[in-house]
Amino acid sequence: MEVVVLDSADAVAEYGAQRIIGLVKQNSAAVLGLATGRTPVALYKCLIRAYQQGDISFQDVITFNLDEYVGIGDDEPLSFSAFMRRELFNAIDINVENTHIPKCPEGENPFQVGEEYERSIELAGGIDLQLLGIGTNGHIGFNEPTSSLASRTRVKTLAGSTIHDNSLNTNKAGVSAELAVTMGIGTILDTRRVLLLATGDGKARAISAAVEGPVSSMCPASALQLHPKVTVVVDQAAASQLQ
């Protein structure tokens, strides 16, 4: 596991963006795994800037997002579909048909969506680079503590701490977001390269457990120690509890 410690959250975003830009320049049809949440927003801004400057094109890029709330419509502002359009897709030349989010809208069979999502990742040839954030409890995607390290895309109940961490947004939207479809830890471990970003001292404990703790389902991100190509990019605050 490669750990890169940088001075600021901006530097983390820029570093992460350069990794993605480098990959897309090498392979214009790269398959990217994307994340939502606060952490990747600054990185997405860097990607938009690179596109606007004519540095890269996303025309042939394929994307698979990690997760989505169950029972939420695409157009609801809290949905990760809306987030991705707002923070990235609307501002770049990506083909919407090449973007995937593991949706489970009202009425859909939650047991089917996981398998279908796994199949579409496989059909695309697998994920070249998976971007990740990390929860304060060590979750990746919405694989909460105790998730099986071999898990595949499925519906998960969110942990109380995650519901609390997300409540600023969910309360505003009047939504009770307690269930999500998420890629599994096994799905993430199958990707060819992982880029995990974390900023701020709220993430310091989770980063220490993920990077230096035992591999344990109690800290899902620690499973990344089993992946041969992981880069963890953190600012000084998120690195503050590393040995």
Ligand code: F6R
């Ligand atoms: C988002 C996701 C989550 C977040 C994590 C950190 O798609 O899968 O695991 O990456 O909850 O969220 P932020 O970045 O908001 O601290």
